[in-house]
Amino acid sequence: MELLLFKHNRPNRPVTFAEYRDEGGFQALRKALSGMSPGDVQQTVMDSGLRGRGGAGFPTGKKWSFVPRDLPGPRWLICNCDEMEPGTYKDRALLEQNPYSLIEGMTLACYALGVRHAFIFIRKGYEKAARNLSQAIAEAKEAGLLGERICGSEFSADIDLHLSAGRYICGEETALINALEGKRPNPRSKPPFPAVKGLWNGPTVVNNVETLANIPAIIAKGAGWFKGLALNPEGAGTKLFCVSGAVANRACFELPIGTPLGEIIDGPCGGMRGAKKFKACIPGGASTQFLTAEHLQVPMDFDTVAKAGSRLGSGGIVVFEEGQCLVAATLNLITFFARESCGWCTPCREGLPFVKEILQRIEAGRGEERDLGLLREHIKYLSYSFCALAPGAMAPLEGLLTHFEDEVREHIVKGGCPFKGQGGNEISW
């Protein structure tokens, strides 16, 4: 298969600027600046079928097209590298190996969108990625590929890093914009959407790391080529799948979009750890519904996973084996969301701890039949929250009740966890 994002990777060290350049790096930027209009670049991205790799899967070209062409004043591009969705480490894997595709992709996006100044918003803990990016920015500037009059053209663009101090909600694009402005990072109401009124009230595009890192290859080789990389007819491109949990080989792999779930687990992951049996997985980070053994044939693409009742999300696959308690696993996930709720709106701030308490009760053997109804009600009520955090938190719970209701009921009937239980941790201050 053809690699795109991991193409330049070296074993045990990041690729160098010279290596990236000699392997065709920055050719897409030169091509765009010498013979394509910004509109051509935007159209190529639109035609490629590229969908946002951060979790929501929104078509990138379409997102770009929402930016009004004629508004005066600066417009902004933000790369979202606030990768804090549990189970997700693909952007770290990418940037620790190769920061250049992102820098080239962002420069191309700046050109397509008419952006002079772009930011990369980096989560805490990704200092190595940040160092690589700092170096890549300096090298690109030195080579005339970033900064003033790029490649001798009329086009200029700069990229700055913003190193965050750690909070999950910052990955939500309007919260991220507040964070970048130095405001308390609660989400903003939409509309107005960032494409019209975002950073410092200017038109703003927020794209994920992996999304932007795909742009150079799309421009260099064309939309048709990119589409052809996928295994399923409606798919486009490759995807970084970062796998963790109960598999033998836990790592991040670049695979064609549409690779069946079971092939990822049996192939690059080397099957289950200790030859245990697959029980379930969350396919795209903490805020996605469980998939079960009956879903192993599902092609891993946005619409196909949605049809199976979950979401492709970030591509962070967390695998569970037979014998693992999914009530406890869901309790762990809800504990995370309850702690990370920004507290801005009531359904999320109050609802998540309440759901957590119910799950704790069930896991501890003090659950009652009526708790099942309470949980279902809360899936509904938490959808009235201000942003997508609480509905995302309800996804694994909904999956638990859809596919493993018997297991939840068994906890209630037996008055305890039928498996060896593990739960969330309480902070003591």
Next chain:
Amino acid sequence: MIPDQLKNSLLSRVAEAVTPREAAVDVMKELQLHYGWLTDEAVGEAAHILGLSTLQVEELATFYELIYRRPVGRQVIHVCDSISCWCADCDGIIDHLKVRLGVELGGTSADGMFTLLPVCCMGMCGDSPAMSVNGTPYGRLTPELVDQILELEGTKLR
């Protein structure tokens, strides 16, 4: 009071920013590095440097995991308890850390060396269970490895 050199470097960071408060997180981090935690004095200094009220700094400071508004040990251990680490028995690692340091989560060891905090996903899921000590990430933890890391990180400061 912060040294003039630090103050000047913070002022120039603010001057480079698109708007002063864009630099707020950087300023809080630097002040915390100086004081060990973001003291009330530091909040006041940050407000002055950023042209914000202390309340505006406070509402930022209390939002972020990495900004400490109460005293911490010389080293802060962030141990991940999110789903991938849970699958790799982070609970066992956390219990081991609690016993070794003689603290509950949120506590600081009696010698003032380590503060133990749970943290959400570090992006180390492929190398779970994971923790970081003053920002240095460690993965594939076992109780034995945790002991070695505590020894190593403890010696760094001696």
